Structures are given as structure tokens and as C-alpha cells.
Amino acid sequence: MSAQQISVAVLGAGGRMGSEAVKAVEAASDMQLVAALGRGDSLDQVVEAGATHIVDLTVPDSTEANVHFAVENGLHAVVGTTGWDAQRLQRLEQKLTEHAGVAVLIAPNFALGSVLASAFAAKAAQYFESAEIIELHHPNKVDAPSGTAVRTAELMAAARRELHVPPSPDATESQLDGARGAVVEDIHVHSVRLRGLVAHQEVLLGSAGEQLSIRHDSFDRASFMPGVLLGLRTAASRPGLTYGLDGYLDLGL
Ligand SMILES: NC(=O)C1=CN([C@@H]2O[C@H](COP(=O)(O)OP(=O)(O)OC[C@H]3O[C@@H](n4cnc5c(N)ncnc54)[C@H](OP(=O)(O)O)[C@@H]3O)[C@@H](O)[C@H]2O)C=CC1
Numbered sequence: 207m208s209a210q211q212i213s214v215a216v217l218g219a220g221g222r223m224g225s226e227a228v229k230a231v232e233a234a235s236d237m238q239l240v241a242a243l244g245r246g247d248s249l250d251q252v253v254e255a256g257a258t259h260i261v262d263l264t265v266p267d268s269t270e271a272n273v274h275f276a277v278e279n280g281l282h283a284v285v286g287t288t289g290w291d292a293q294r295l296q297r298l299e300q301k302l303t304e305h306a307g308v309a310v311l312i313a314p315n316f317a318l319g320s321v322l323a324s325a326f327a328a329k330a331a332q333y334f335e336s337a338e339i340i341e342l343h344h345p346n347k348v349d350a351p352s353g354t355a356v357r358t359a360e361l362m363a364a365a366r367r368e369l370h371v372p373p374s375p376d377a378t379e380s381q382l383d384g385a386r387g388a389v390v391e392d393i394h395v396h397s398v399r400l401r402g403l404v405a406h407q408e409v410l411l412g413s414a415g416e417q418l419s420i421r422h423d424s425f426d427r428a429s430f431m432p433g434v435l436l437g438l439r440t441a442a443s444r445p446g447l448t449y450g451l452d453g454y455l456d457l458g459l
């Protein structure tokens with residue numbers, strides 16, 4: 207094993223994403239897979255195996271405990287699992303202050319195209335009256351809206367606040383529950399679950415007489431793996447919490 211080797215434990219290794227991550231780590235010449243855990247496996251295995259990094263691709267219910275375990279044991283964590291709301295992020299920030307030098311990347315989406323699409327959408331949202339998000343996923347997905355849509359809405363809302371853009375116009379007075387989607391920081395988010403899909407998102411921006419659509423499609427989970435590997439290669443040099451893979455990229459937007 208060379209000095210630069212990154213020793214990786216994948217959590218959720220039997221899942222759709224985890225199994226891809228196992229293959230990607232095994233194929234990376236600067237990494238070695240030292241543990242592959244599923245539901246019910248003891249986290250102690252990660253430490254016993256000598257992991258320096260974990261990749262968490264599990265479920266919203268378990269990801270927080272997994273990441274706290276990693277931080278407490280001085281392991282860097284690259285996290286793709288959804289469910290990281292403001293309270294969880296705050297608790298993690300607090301935990302990280304007690305473990306200097308440890309890095310956690312929470313990446314709502316590892317696909318470079320998706321990260322770019324969210325960044326473009328945030329910029330563009332400053333210049334349009336109306337902004338809504340449609341996210342479309344495979345029907346086995348357990349959470350809605352997607353973590354990516356929540357993150358995109360947060361970025362768009364922050365960008366609109368910066369330029370004092372008013373809320374999107376909307377004259378709806380009566381509706382069936384859910385007809386206008388979920389509202390994330392004033393941005394309406396609509397979730398589609400459809401057999402045949404993987405992970406897709408379209409941001410719709412409208413002003414008088416024009417529309418801009420910003421769409422990203424992941425047709426295969428291979429699309430997420432360069433981001434997972436980038437996260438593993440970069441984390442140790444970025445102690446503390448990074449939220450969003452854009453934090454490891456120089457997008458210049
Ligand atoms: N950031 C990104 O780019 C992406 C993020 N995701 C997110 O990643 C997560 C996983 O997605 P996906 O792979 O599709 O889901 P899957 O349901 O296919 O995989 C989750 C896996 O985690 C296992 N698991 C559950 N609890 C634990 C635990 N405590 N320890 C170890 N393993 C556990 C499950 O086991 P069992 O089957 O026995 O329950 C299952 O094998 C989701 O939150 C999803 O939204 C997905 C795609 C891209």
C-alpha cells in the first residue's frame with residue numbers, strides 16, 4: 207500500500223448507489239476498499255478495517271449516526287445520503303468543532319452536470335419573475351422532494367434574496383392538497399416518481415413573454431461516481447463541513 211492510498215469504507219454497499227461506489231473505489235488506483243457495510247453491520251468494522259474515509263450512501267434515518275461515528279473516530283466522511291436538514295447540519299457542525307482536522311462533505315448530488323445546473327439556476331433565478339422546480343426520479347426513491355431539489359431551491363432563494371426579487375407571482379386561491387407542490391424557501395418543488403427514470407431535474411424560470419429551462423438528467427448512476435471520487439480525494443484537505451460538491455469546485459459563478 208503506497209503512502210497516498212485512501213482507505214475507504216462504503217456504507218450502504220448493497221444499495222443502488224453503494225454498489226456503484228464499491229466498484230468505483232475498487233477501480234481507483236489511489237484507493238483501497240477496506241470495508242463494505244450493509245444494514246445491521248456494526249460500524250466498529252470500519253475502524254477495525256483501518257478506514258481513513260467513509261462513503262455514506264444509506265438512508266435518511268441512519269446517515270446522521272453514521273457520520274457522527276466517523277467524525278468521533280477521526281475519519282473523513284463523503285456523504286450522498288439525503289435528509290440533512292438545518293438541524294442535522296447544525297449538530298454536525300457542533301460535532302466537528304470537537305474534532306479538528308476531520309472533514310465531512312455532504313453532497314446532495316455528486317453529478318457534475320447537476321452541480322452546474324443548480325449553480326446556473328441560482329444565477330438565472332435572480333433575473334426572472336417566476337421560478338419553480340420539477341424533479342423526476344425512479345419510483346424506489348424513499349424521500350421527496352429530492353435532496354438536489356431542496357439544495358437547488360435554497361441556492362435560488364438565497365440568490366433572489368440578494369437582489370430583493372419578490373416571490374413568484376401566483377394567484378392560486380383554492381387547490382387540492384399538494385397541487386402546487388412542496389414549498390422550499392418560497393420556491394415550489396414538484397416531485398415525479400416514474401418507472402424507467404433515474405434522476406432528473408428541470409428548473410423553470412419565467413418572465414413576461416419568455417421562459418428559460420435548465421435541465422439535468424442522470425441516465426445512469428455512473429454519473430455520480432467522479433464526484434464521489436473527487437470527494438474522497440479532496441476531503442482531507444478541507445477540514446470541517448462542506449455542504450455541496452460545488453464547495454470542492456471552482457465554478458467561478
Ligand atoms: N448525492 C448523490 O449524488 C446521490 C444521492 N443518492 C442518495 O443516496 C441514498 C441511497 O440511495 P440508493 O442507493 O438509491 O438507495 P438504496 O435503498 O438502493 O440503498 C441504500 C442501502 O443502504 C442500506 N442501509 C440502510 N441502513 C443502513 C445502515 N445503517 N448501514 C449501512 N447500510 C444501510 C440499505 O440496506 P437495506 O436494503 O437492507 O435497507 C440499502 O442497501 C439516498 O438518500 C439517495 O437519495 C442517490 C443517488 C445520488
Ligand SMILES: O=C(O)C1=N[C@H](C(=O)O)C[C@H](O)C1
Pocket residue numbers: 288314315316343344347348351352353354355404405406
Ligand atoms: O435517490 C436518488 O436516486 C437520488 N437522490 C439524490 C437526491 O435526492 O437529490 C440525488 C439524485 O437526485 C438521485
